[in-house]
Amino acid sequence: MSWDGLYASAFEKVRERIGKVGKVLLAYNTNIDAVHYLKSGDLEERIRRTGIDEVLKYSEELPENIKSVPQLLGSILWSVKRGKAAELFVESCPVRFYMKRWGWNELRMGGQVGIMANLLGGVYGVPVIAHVPQLSRLQAGLFKNGPIYVPKLVDGEVKLVHPREFGGEEESCLHHIYEFPRGFRVLDFEAPRENRFIGAADDYNTTLFIRDEFREYFDEIASNAELAVVSGLQALTAENYAEPFEMIRANLEVLNERNVPVHLEFAFTPDETVRKAILDLLPKFWSVGLNEVELASIMEVMGERKLAEKLLADDPVDPVAVTEAMFKLAEKTGVKRIHFHTYGYYLALTEYRGEFVRDAILFAALAAAAKAKLGDVPSINEVVEAMDVPVNKKVESVEETLVREYGMNEGMAEVNGYQLAFIPTKIVEKPKSTVGIGDTISSSAFVGEFAIRP
Ligand code: 8BR
Ligand code: 8BR
Ligand code: GLC
DSSP states (O other), rough: EEEHHHHHHHHHHHHHHHTTOOOOEEESSEEEEEEOOOOOHHHHHHHHHHHHHHHHHOOOOOOOSSSSSHHHHHHHHHHHTTOOEEEBBBOOOHHHHHHHHHOOSSSEEEEHHHHHHHHIISSSSEEEEEEEOOHHHHHHHTSSSSEEEEEEEEEEEEEEEEEGGOOOOOOOOEEEEEETTTTTTTTTTSSSSSEEEEEEEESGGTTTOOOOOHHHHHHHHHTTTEEEEEOOOOOOOOOTSSSHHHHHHHHHHHHHHTTOOOEEOOOOOOOOHHHHHHHHHGOOOEEEOOEEEEEHHHHHTTTOHHHHHHHHHHHSSOOOHHHHHHHHHHHHOSSSSEEETTTEEEEEESSSSHHHHHHHHHHHHHHHHHHHHSSSSOOOHHHHHHGGGOOOOGGHHHHHHHHHOOOOOOOOOEEEEEEEEEEOOOOOSSSSSOOOHHHHHHHHHHHHHHHHHH
């Protein structure tokens, strides 16, 4: 069958059955994304007013976090120059105020948990229980209608309510997302690809604050979860990770005891100590989702420097290096499923076999294309419409390599006792924005797989 044929049939299978998946628990990071589409003239004027030399300093090397306006503007330039994503904590109140006054084009649901809750609950109709560190009215208003729940303590009892019924007057965790398109020009720089810089004006998600409801009543909250997704560990540092990790470990033990498959959505974690700690925690997960930069960063802490370099050397990313890295990770940690995504293709290495693994990642690629095109997935109709986005031709060589190396057939191969599934993705020519596509891919694939398992 052609890839278009495989896409169409996978979509039908998942659509028919995804509404039947049981409760999915999502923890821990939810925030508000204030998305700002950068304007070259405006940015340049701000840089000049702030002082070019001071700003340019930070475009060479990112600061650890943001304490001044030159650091903010310089970090944005760092991203633009390289076409790379970066995310930093904004510590300073005056800079937070500066970002607020600079403004944004739209407010969107943010954080892995928030994005997945809206997609799974609001679009696919899968019931979700979400951890939302702070429920302000603004935050609550960004949740879609549907079976989305947060635990609320009422007279010492946990009730599950829609976030808008929570009635919280808590703080707003604002992440300012500065998006730029490919070819965006400022000063002498030109962005080689579209991407974003994120300034997180957020004291909760950045330290992985866990609410009392989740600390004290986790057993109860998790009691009828069928699946779980964990994320939000990425901003922790060697200084502050110990306490939240203890809680996460305890939560994972509860889920493990109940045989709930848990997926870890890995996100770029700059702190090496934290990355090592995540690696140590991986045996408690069933599945993990990551991109090439994240896989390379794990190979680095596993002492596989050469392999890490190989993962970042070519475009499209060398699939043999990816497969090798996935084996190493699977063997070291015992995770049963690794879902790798990169610009142009996805791979899934699983301990088990079946076309449903490939079909679920095909479904995820349609959801990703819808998200890239519109910035949000308003309904399942937009996922169907993504069928019209052409399959990426640039990765034909990737498929050829996989056929040659592993005897891949229609995106499936057996390698060293594992199954390797491959798909070429659909790439939207001019994406509206880039933030949150990875979360859309990973949650659609993980939950989609459980929907169509025989
Ligand atoms: P994408 O551009 O494909 O999204 O990959 C993430 C990139 O962002 C990586 O290259 C990673 O180096 C960079 N990055 C992020 Br995210 N946060 C960063 C940080 N705080 N410091 C340095 N690089 C960062
Ligand atoms: P991360 O932010 O976790 O890297 O996830 C981004 C993923 O989004 C990439 O791996 C790529 O598969 C997908 N993607 C990007 Br970036 N741009 C896309 C586009 N224009 N159309 C479809 N998918 C895209
Ligand atoms: C990170 C950011 C958040 C964004 C999300 C998208 O969690 O902090 O602002 O919405 O990534 O993947």
